Amino acid sequence: MPASAIITSALPYANGEIHLGHIASTYLPADIFTRFLRLKGVEAYHICASDDFGTPILIKAEKEGKKPEDYVAHWNRRDAEDFAAAGISFDLFYRTSSPENVKFVQDVFKKLKQNDHIYEHDVVQFYCEFDDKFLPDRYVVGKCPFCGADNQYSDLCEKCGRVPDEILEPKCAICGRPPVKKQSTHYFFKLSNFSQELKKWLSENARLQTDVKNYVINWINEGLQDWDITRDLSWGVPIPLDEAKGKVFYGWFDNHLCYISTAAKLIEEKGGDGKKFWNGSDIYHFIGKDIVYHHYLFLPAMRMGINREYKLPDYIPTRGHLMLQNQKISKSRNWYIGLRDFVSVFNPDYLRFYMASIVTYSQDDLNFDFDAFAEKINNELIANVGNFVNRALSFTQKSFAGRVPEAGTLAQDDSEIKDAVAAAVKETGELLSANETDRALRRILALSNQLNQYFQKKKPWSEKDTAAATLYVAVNAARSLAILLAPFIPFSAEKMWSQLGLQGSVHKQSWDSAGQFAILAGHALGRVEPLFKKLEAKEIEEQKAKLGRK
């Protein structure tokens, strides 16, 4: 366990809302992990930012008649709200367009240039003489050379999903006129300089996922291409050279540097030294599998290129994409569920619980299934966990006037439960440390199941002699469950905490204390009521029917 850690989640692009896919692959695993570290007493910070620059944003902003600054500010705010509603707890949600990041990116560029990792090269680009500007990427539309679909972007055909080398019948996306080709000087990052060093780093770092590493090493063996990091565009981090007026950096040059500039800002606001803290911490970058290339190659290469002034990541937890009802998420087909919509209908903890139960520590894709969702919530979260907590607390309420009874000497089966709780805390902690979120949750459910068995076997409703000891054990075990579940279902765990009549927040407790029975005889419970409401078939069917409907 490190003394301090910085956890980053991949930056959401500031041109659309957060949906369930984002949550499953990146933000929820990162949040659960960070919450766990905090309980373990690690000085852990979860940071993120909106990814503000780039062509698609500029085009959208122009279409909506807004300044790009205002356009991205809207999404930044909106994303932050949505994350908060789902219990994703960032210590700082900042933006790539922050002055801190702009300065940092420019400094890094200058250092890379000094270290001879940057070169200039003339490229031929589309240029619109009418609008008087270069037309990178999505500023050019035309006919897809693969499927023949009209009006597709030059860098991506949305019809067939392929990336054309050269689009047919090109047109300027702003005015519709055919562009001309014109030369422009671009800056390239010599990714190829780092092939050997990257290979060595990947091979030697046992903390990175093996399947992802193999995949990336293949790319290196095939030969890395240098990266064009320039765009002839007005919206981006300006290239800090007099001769590069009107040119900005490509988004993938600046956005992951924002992990560092944002972390540094946070630490410095707390009175610390950003660089020192970064280099003294374990660094985790949580990502989805689609951005493996950038995080396993581009990001480490750039840090190598500035002589590892900021350390390379220790972990890059990479997960697969979410499918909805066994089909790929697609906005255009409305096969898609926005986070805001979902948590306005369902308890956000239900989403977290279900997602956490299906998310594996691998690149495999996940599947969100509404029936499985309802089943897991009703049968596991409510009938198993919720029921145990509720029967333990309400029995104490009724039979012992809401006060935890004196246990006396614990019988063997009582002590066994105490040991079982301690074992579960230890094992769940190990699984969470290893990022095995789904297994960790399963381990907690196994404990809860065992507690129900215990309660059933001890029959406190008829066995009056041992009832006091049983309830003493059960209430304490419920407290342990609250702490164990706090990273997964933060809102409900807090409710459990207050029903237990405990002071403060469950999120401020120590994980290890969950292995002990800390509630003493005589302790008064809070107000007890069912923690959860069951999902009904009707509301599930309503949601299913919405999918795919336009």
Place this chain on the structure above:
RNA sequence: GCCGGGGUAGCUCAGCUUGGUUAGAGCGUACGACUCAUAAUCGUAAGGUCGCGGGCUCAAAUCCCGCCUCCGGCACCA
């Protein structure tokens, strides 16, 4: 085509790295128990030639080879 991951009970999956008790869990099904609890819980049972074929071995779901089959990725989309 290349690379990667799967194929285990009706369904969803675990186990396979380090071969070795009657191959496990949840859901579903049948029967029973209980009543503290949101008809929740607990117990018992039925149900699998662990994709197919071959090999190594005293012993294979687990290691090796071949085949069939499904899925994903192939570069800037979490």
